[in-house]
Amino acid sequence: MTHVAANDERPAVRRVHPTVKLDYGVRTMSHLVNGSIVGSVFFLHPPALGLWLFVACMALLWPHAAYIAAKKARDSKRAELRNLLIDSALVGFWGAMVGFNSYVVVMMMSSINAGNLSVGGVRFALLGLLAAIAGALAGGMAIGFAYIAEISPITIAITSAGFLMFTTVFGMHSNIQTRRVIRVKRELQARNRQIEQQTLELKLARKLAENERRAAEDAREQAESANRSKSAFLANMSHELRTPLNAVIGYSEMLHEDLSDQHVDPLMLDDLDKIKGAAKHLLRLINDVLDLSKIEADKVELHFEEIELAGLVDQVASTSQPIVAANRNRLQINLPADLASIHSDITRVRQVLFNLVSNAAKFTSDGVITLDVRLETDSQDLQRVFFDVSDTGIGITEQQMAKLFQPFVQADSATTRLYGGSGLGLIISRRLCRMMGGDVTVTSVPGKGSRFSASVLTSPVTESSNPSVAADA
Secondary structure (H helix, E strand, O other), X not given: OHHHHHHHOOOOOOOOOHHHHHHHHXXXXXXXXXXXXXXXXXXXXXXXXHHHHHHHHHHHHHHHHHHHHHHHOOOHHHHHHHHHHHHXXXXXXXXXXXXXXXHHHHHHHHHHHHXXXXXXXXXXXXXXXXXXXXXXXXXXXXXXXXXXXXXXXXHHHHHHHHHHHHHHHHHHHHHHHHHHXXXXXXXXXXXXHHHHHHHXXXXXXXXHHHHHHXXXXXXXXXXXXXXXXXXXXXXXXXXHHHHHHHHHHHHHHHHHHHHHHOOOOHHHHHHHHHHHHHHHHHHHHHHHHHHHHHHHOOOOOOXXXXXXXXXXXXXXXXXXXXXXXXOOOEEEEEOOOXXXXXXXXXXXXXXXXXXXXXXXXHOOOOOEEEEEEEEEXXXXXXXXXXXXXXXXXXXXXXXXXXXXXXXXXXXXXXXXHHHOOOOOHHHHHXXXXXXXOOEEEEEEEOXXXXXXXXXXXXXXXXXXXXXXXHHHO
């Protein structure tokens, strides 16, 4: 594995500094020019053959050798700076070969100094000047420090053309760099303006989002406050709403008894029965609304006690018998003998069972309503008693089941018109069961009947052992 990884390694690609490529062309032309200048002087003042060969080799070979050395160096810019110092030394050497002629030396030094300044700055230009002086001393020591005041017109022409070419190249390069800097600056300015605009838009978006979040929080708090106020109002109005209705029911029963003894018209007694029935129906609706309001306002208190299941089931059966018999139904109860008692709120458990049995009787005609009681233990070793109320009524569709546990909502409008009701019984039953550590679930087959399962813990519920309460909250 190590061998394969080693074969996959690729050498890093060396980047050549742009100055190396630029100086290569300039160096090639300038050394040809400098070699031509020295050659024109040698025609008038012939030196030894070795100097001819040296000048020719340096003019023709040095630019290419310098380019190759810089290109292959690990730091191409540093290598090119060394090449420029060698160029400066060669210019000083050329100056000694042309007899230190002031015109030629000034032109050569001006050209190389301009190059050193543009590439390395003032400090590097001073180093180049020292290198040129060293080259001039070396040249003087090699051929002597002879001064040539007069040079041929050819030498002057070549020197002038070389200087013009050199300054033109660097002028064009400076112009290109200046235009590039200006373009980059404009691009940066445009980019900065774009970033500033995006930053401004982002700030505005954040401010808008923050305002919307605050508005949503305010609206939620107002809605919750209004809902709490509504629930608190209805819960506190329990006595004021129930007392008049109880008076109506009580007086109607008293009048019914008195008139029955006087053998009055039976139609009058029927009217009293209608008044009492309407009052009881209205009282049941008010009780449902108040119960839901108390649950929403967290004003429902549970009172746990030992409940005998047999007695509880008998109470529910006797209380709901008139409702079951109204549609010619039959109530069947299955209570295992080993289920003796539970510890819960008997009033609330009785209310839930009465709601479920009454609901089953209302939607069933000439059928059977079954109440099955069973005990189950979940994965957390919590025991719950399940009260399964099954009927052979009209059943519930999937679409209708999605609306069952919503306040003031029944399966559909046709059901409401046909069977009546407030649509609160199931939601109250579910929330009460969840407060007691259980739940209310439903399964149904349209046209064949439904099965509602109400469950409660067999012992007092705590927040840590009741996930249903947390889920409902």
